[in-house]
Amino acid sequence: MSHPIIEAIEGRRTINLFDPSRSVSDEQIGELVRLATKAPTSFNLQNWRFIAVRSPEQKARLRKVAWDQAKITDAAVTFIVCGQLTDERVLAERLAPVVKAGIMPAPMVAGWEAAAKSLYRDQPWRQRDEAIRTATFAAGTMLFAAHAMGLGTAPMIGFDPEAVSEQFGLGPDEIPVLLLAVGYAAPDNWPQKPRRPLSQVFELV
Ligand SMILES: Cc1cc2nc3c(=O)[nH]c(=O)nc-3n(C[C@H](O)[C@H](O)[C@H](O)COP(=O)(O)O)c2cc1C
Structure with missing residues (x-):
């Protein structure tokens, strides 16, 4: 099947070697975040925050608390992708634009709040799972x-979450879930690696 989304899924690979001479603009960074926020979230909670680490000084600081991974200083920008611990109390605000757009009838909001309350209120593990x-x-x-913008990416969990939180001003309700380095790929990166066979990972019932 040929479709641009399928081609992207087939063609994406993790970039280990970035071209350190190529930067990205404020507009590119903003567009990446705008598109990322098109992702779905439970109840449309949108319990996320993105810190774009781009200046040489801030990249060096991040690299120090991220296993000294060279990708952080070589890539044009590294995002600290944060998930927020939350519950139903943010929903009135998060759903107001949905009601205003005529997508959701206003009386439905209370039902979503009740469901979200039963899931998350005073349930730290569920809040954490949702943030992640x-x-x-x-x-x-x-x-x-x-x-799609011609940029390569490297997701990373190799970092010290406490140090990242402390140095980049995350709130007590925020978890640095992963780092995502973004930039122009240098030559000699590996292609996408083979995956386990479907027979090992898939069950049709
Ligand atoms: C959650 C997550 C954390 C990762 N952390 C790191 C990391 O800290 N350092 C690194 O070099 N690669 C990291 N990787 C990259 C993986 O090794 C890579 O995605 C995997 O080998 C598959 O490569 P491919 O996507 O090119 O096929 C991480 C990937 C994911 C999804």
Whole structure:
């Protein structure tokens, strides 16, 4: 099947070697974040925040608390993709534009709030799970947005979360879920690696 989205899924690979001489503009960074926020979230919570680390000084700071990975200083920008611990109390604000756009009838909001309350209120593990799902979907969406813009990406979990939180001013309700380095690929990166056979990972019931 030939379709640009399928081609992107087939063609994307993790970039280990970035061209350090090529930068990205404020507009490109803003567009990457805008597209990432098109990702779905539970109840449309949008419990995410993106810190774009681009200046040489800030990149060096991040690299120090991220296993000294050269990608962070070589890539044009590295996003700290944060998930936020939250519950139903943010929903009135998050759903107001949905009601205003005529998508959701106003009386439905209370039902969503009740469902979200039963899921998340005073349930730290569920809040944490949701923060991680949210940020992961965002990073997954950004990775393909970057691919479409001719940029390579490297997701990273090799960092010290406490140090990243402290040095980049994350709030007590924010988790640095992953780093996503974005920039122009240098030559000699590996292609996408083979995946486990479907027979090992797939069940049709
Ligand atoms: C959640 C996550 C964390 C990762 N952390 C790192 C990392 O810290 N450093 C690194 O070099 N690669 C990291 N990777 C990249 C993986 O090694 C890479 O995606 C995997 O080998 C598959 O490569 P491919 O997408 O090119 O086929 C990470 C990938 C993911 C999804």
